[in-house]
Amino acid sequence: MKTLFDIPTAPLVPVRGETAGYPVHRIFGVGRNYAEHAAEMGYEVDRETPFYFTKPASAIVESGSEIPYPPGTSNFHYEMELVVAIGAPAFRVSVEDASKAIYGYAAGLDMTRRDLQLAERANQRPWSLGKAFEQSAPIAQITKAAEFGEIGPQRIRLSVNDEIRQDAHLRDLVWSVPELISHLSRFYHLGPGDLIYTGTPAGVGPLQPGDRIFGEIDGLQPVSITIGAAE
Template identity: 75%
Template sequence: MKALFEISAPPLVPVEGEEAGYPVHRIFCVGRNYAAHAAEMGAEVDREEPFYFTKPASAIVLSGAEIPYPPGTSNLHHEMELVVAIGAPLFKASTDEATKAVYGYACGLDMTRRDLQQAARVKQRPWDLGKAFENSAVIGRITKAVTFPGVGDQRIWLKVGEEMRQDARLSELVWSVPELISHLSRYYHLRQGDLLYTGTPAGVGPVVAGDRITGGIDGLEPVELSIGPAE
């Protein structure tokens, strides 16, 4: 049948060495995947299994953009993350199969309306208002897995202006990338176009209009974001 109206095409993320972009299908995000960050949020890591929340593909913002300070919050936080791009169909996959299905890696920011997230947490409600909003999934250029040495002890960091806020190592991840993808594939038929934001280290904090955020991971193109006035 024909569509009643047009909707936006999936956002495209630039890929190093490619003219074509990576189309985003879904965004999965891992919660509390660094023990120090969980502690600073007053929580503990669930070492039995990871847990997730999602963002819509429409939340994607490319590195270098300026976004308006989002509505409904007075406590917008930055969260620097390693992003994994899936490049092959997966369902009930082993960790070896998960590793082979990675298309590439990128730097990302999980922008969070912290006050709304914490209010939902107190009421034992979903985090959607705090996490799944427009312009909340920032991503840099994807580096293909074949040109990246793999996730190891790379430094992950974030600055607001010239102030270092987050500074850690990917080796601090509680759940590794293959473990996360394998686990997630028990519940979803993963496919090309799916992104996985793998969690943030300690040091998250507020940003305000006029701030410039820069984050990086060794071997990947940095991600940058400017915060503009509220709409």
């Protein structure tokens, strides 16, 4: 059957050491996965079960880009995150086997229209307007899992205009990467092309046009963006 119209192809994320890119199918975000960030948002961590939100593939932005200050918000926030790239099918996998599905890791940003997110939260509505919008998931190149090693001691930090705003360690994750993959795989057939943004440390805050954001995770390519004029 022919299509009625053309739609964008899957965005590609560069991979260290490869000429081919990683095509993005879906993006899952993890909420409140650092205890101090949950506290600054007015919540205690739910240690019984993780929870998630999603972003469209159109949220992907290559590191080094300028993105516009998005429409509909006056409180646009950065959130620095470890991103997990899935590289093999994973459905109802155990925590012990979950790591076999990991292709690699990247530094990423979960850009958030905070005022819209908080308004949705106050009305017990989904976070779609606050989280799921175009150019809201900047990402650096992916490093293959074998080249990154065990998750834990690496620092994760972010600066705005050369001023450090977030600084933590990956061992501070409430839910580990294997736990997240195992849990998500109870509800989705995970597979190549799926990205998991694993949550942000404390220190999130607002941005203005002209701001420069630089995020780092030890052992990974850093992610950077500049905020352009409002749309």
